[in-house]
Amino acid sequence: MAIGGTAVTPGSGAVAIEETAQLIAASKVAGTPVYNREGEHLGTIEDVMLDKRSGQVAYAILAFGGFLGIGERYHPLPWSVLEYDLSLGGYRVDLDRDRLEGAPSFAASEAPDWTDRAWGQRVYDYYGAQPYWLQVP
Structure with a gap:
């Protein structure tokens, strides 16, 4: 069976962790860099929070600030404020x-x-985004 362009043998225990033009595994999102419009590196995606019932991404957690992990803060960003930029290999906000x-x-x-x-x-008001719980899937 092929998943995401990778052949996986049923029952082999192997899981395809790939991405396509439209899909990405949550495990690959963590660590992805985030840049502002000017291309300045702001931080990295630490994790994503998913709504258990709707399956929607509620927040991308941006690790920002600090030095060597000291003083670092986590900023929940509405997923809708992120835009993937292929040329940077990361998200722009x-x-x-x-x-x-x-x-x-x-x-x-x-x-x-x-x-x-x-x-x-x-959180959503700060970014001027519509809350995920009000979005029609």
């Missing part, structure tokens, strides 16, 4: 560093309440 520094974020030692819709609404 229409944000500058100052705007990103003022964005909703959390430290590694903090745990945001992902179930708090008011918090989620503030």
